[in-house]
Amino acid sequence: MNKKHFLVSFYFDLNSPELVSEDAFDDEEFCKLSSELHGFVYSGLQVEWVSSVGLNKRISFVVECNASSLSLLELFKHAFLGETKKVDGVFAIDCVGIISFELDTEQLNCGLCAHCGCWVSDRELELPKPISELSIGAVYQGQLLCDVCLPDNHSWAF
Ligand SMILES: [Zn+2]
Incomplete structure (x- = not known):
């Protein structure tokens, strides 16, 4: 396994x-x-x-x-x-x-930040529903990123 x-x-x-x-x-x-x-x-x-x-x-x-x-x-x-x-x-x-x-990345709205590797949920995706327990994330230029790693001008950036 x-x-x-x-x-x-x-x-x-x-x-x-x-x-x-x-x-x-x-x-x-x-x-x-x-x-x-x-x-x-x-x-x-x-x-x-x-x-x-x-x-x-x-x-x-x-x-x-x-x-x-x-x-x-x-x-x-x-x-x-x-x-x-x-x-x-x-x-x-x-x-x-x-x-x-x-945390099934195929079925649920979750994945690892492509930059730092923390668990995130894409807040811009309505379905599957974002998992609020995980860090805020969004897809930027094709990569799922957490709010710390998103560029400063992104609306979900920390
Ligand atoms: Zn990150």
Whole structure:
């Protein structure tokens, strides 16, 4: 089996929303969870953070698997489900759901930036629908590029 890539999104609920501002929560949550997920990189799964959305919402990762690491994907997906995580000992988050699917570049609106290699979704394409968890991308002179690699004057350039 060649390498496959999966988008895995964790959905969270905040237990004590009165204790933190929305901005603080995003940073703390991301740092805490990223450090825990690092363990999976060393145990054979390549995990790359791609996006986080808002207060108590969603954190998404791209996970690279081959035949020998595919079984680890299930472990990764269930790393947080149903658990309450303390963040800085002050507030807590519950993982309430997971969405995971294979990033199939033939069927879905996704691919690698031709310049830097990050995962992107073409925002100018209506179908297949853009995948909002991935970086913003567009086709420029026949190449799919991310918003950082698009030329400055492009409407989707970062
Ligand atoms: Zn790029």
